[in-house]
Amino acid sequence: MRKEKISGKKKNSPNKNVKGAHVVLYRLLRTDNNKRKDKYWVQAVLLCKRTQDAPIHPGYWALFGGELRNSELPEQAVLREVKEELKINKRTIKKMDPLCMVEIKRKEKISIEYFCSPLKVDMNKLRMRMKKGKIEGEGLGWFTAEEIHHLVMSPEDRIAVTKFFQENGI
Numbered sequence: 001m002r003k004e005k006i007s008g009k010k011k012n013s014p015n016k017n018v019k020g021a022h023v024v025l026y027r028l029l030r031t032d033n034n035k036r037k038d039k040y041w042v043q044a045v046l047l048c049k050r051t052q053d054a055p056i057h058p059g060y061w062a063l064f065g066g067e068l069r070n071s072e073l074p075e076q077a078v079l080r081e082v083k084e085e086l087k088i089n090k091r092t093i094k095k096m097d098p099l100c101m102v103e104i105k106r107k108e109k110i111s112i113e114y115f116c117s118p119l120k121v122d123m124n125k126l127r128m129r130m131k132k133g134k135i136e137g138e139g140l141g142w143f144t145a146e147e148i149h150h151l152v153m154s155p156e157d158r159i160a161v162t163k164f165f166q167e168n169g170i
Contacts, residue, residue, distance in 0.1 A: 017103070020112040021074035022065030022157065023082060024099060024164045025119040029142055043168060044142040045161055046119060047151070048085070048128065051138055061143075061151045063114075063160065074113035085137075087127045093117050100163050102156040114160040116168070 025046040047061040054060075066081045068074060079090045099114040128137050143151065145165040153161070 017109065017111045018068065018074055018101070018113050019110040020065060020067050021077040021081070022063040022112060022114050022160065023078045023093075023096065024063060024114065024116040024160060025082075026116060026164065026168070027119055027142070029144075042144050043165065044144050045148070045164065046126075046140065046142055047153075048137040049139040049141070057154045059138075059152065061141075061153050061157075062137075063157045065112075075115070078115055085129055087129050088121060092119070092121060099167075100160055102159050104156050112156055114163075116164050 026043060027046075028041045029044045031040060031042055046064075048064060050057055050060050050062050052058050064082050064085050065078055066085075068077045069080075072080070075096060078096065079093060082088060082093060083090060094117075096115045096117040099116045101111050101113050103109060103111050123140065123142065126140055128140065148158070148161055148165070
């Protein structure tokens with residue numbers, strides 16, 4: 001059984017237990033209510049559906065990110081991973097704010113640093129990378145706070161996304 005602990009810390013500090021870094025990519029989406037013919041804006045986050053043969057959380061909806069390499073800082077790891085996974089350059093991520101840190105227990109206790117960043121890229125311009133002749137995920141989607149409740153996600157990503165919506169509204 002995995003244990004999750006969330007930290008409300010906002011400042012980044014070197015932490016030997018930080019093994020991963022992920023980012024909540026978000027944007028405002030315009031929605032139409034067909035019954036009332038009114039339009040409004042809603043906050044949404046971008047998620048990737050992991051493949052069924054993924055080593056961890058197969059078939060789950062996930063945030064973008066991964067493990068830190070060598071002496072890499074969490075912020076650097078996030079930018080590298082987003083570039084690798086979504087084929088977008090680092091300049092697309094203009095502002096990245098610390099969101100939270102989540103501790104999980106697998107073989108050892110590790111921490112994952114979470115960030116949030118606006119992403120003003122249309123869905124039709126986003127492409128998932130190919131790895132060994134295979135697309136890294138099964139799909140991409142923008143999801144609202146209400147829709148997140150109905151998705152299968154890792155507990156640590158769910159904690160971060162919930163915190164994002166609590167702090168930034170729906």
